[in-house]
Amino acid sequence: MTEAVIIGVGLHPFGRFPGKSAMDMGADAVRLALADAGVTWPQIQGGYVGSYEVANPDAIVGRLGLTGVPLRGVFNGCATAGTAIALAARAIETGEHDLTVAIGMDKHPRGAFAADPSVAGIPAWYGQTGLFLTTHFFGMKINRYMHDHGISEETLARVASKNFRNAAGNDKAWRRTPLSAEEVLASPVLNHPLRQFMYCGPNEGAAALVLCRADQAHKYTSQRPVRVRATALRSRRLGAFEVQSPSFPVGDTVDSPTVDASRAAYEQAGLGPEDVDVAQLQDTDAGSEVIHMAENGLCKDGEQERLIAEGATEIGGRLPVNTDGGLLGNGEPIGASGLRQIHEIVLQLRGTAGDRQIPGTPRVGYTHLYGAPGASAVTILST
Known part of the structure; x- marks a missing residue:
């Protein structure tokens, strides 16, 4: 099977952009990715574009050029971008296309997400008990996890502080003001x-990738191509309404789409957690990053307390996590968020991440998404 590689990345800043549509942000991101790849829009043979707010994101061709190529809309909650890159890579691997794009864009109103049951497929009682709001759902989830595995509030504050500090070095991030762990703990x-500064916020932004056949990458760019080693998406097996997350090593009876997707991706890539040099994990809140460290096999349950205190997940640590600030620092425009993760990993593997570049020569990067009502996507990249 033909191997797919990423040859171009583009990222529109995340934040608030009054008067600018999600489509226009998406078009800007695509143009940046095309320029990075050294290709033009008419050369693209197909692609996948995701958005929560835009009903027909494939209409972005009106901003880019009416070439007639298939551009398919995708949506999978917060895992949308993982779906877009998986399908764009698969089209190359199967020989359908030689050059594809993955695009994500969104423009969310202010305030926490409150899912409409007709859209999210969640029964009415779930919202009536307050669980539609991300604040309630993730608060319950990490509260149980902390009780079971000895995680302190200070650890949550350290995670948030790290991500805001990383975002301060990212000129495309939304929240670029560093906050100490003490300031995080002092927030309401x-x-x-979970406190105010332990949550991400819905916002606006866009991102895009250009992928091609590995044996043709030299035709387009002098940049080092980044290999797509694995893409995996898994949904829940027992139901959508969990309030705790088990860790990676548990048996097959455990219902965690992240564990399932992670295992599948490692197997597909022929790699293990010990091979990961830098990771981007879904941090809808600081507690989610803690839980997802274990669910993705990067540590055992409860080890996060020590690892985070030791600075293991800092840019200069043993396993840097969310080096661009994650969702806490960037916010979450759903369709674009996961492609932002890929953008950061590509920069890290190229060695072009600037002030936030991790030391040494990273070879393997890992991205993870978790989306309600229970789908997870994992992508593993390497040089």
């Missing part, structure tokens, strides 16, 4: 134990 409680 939204849903115990």
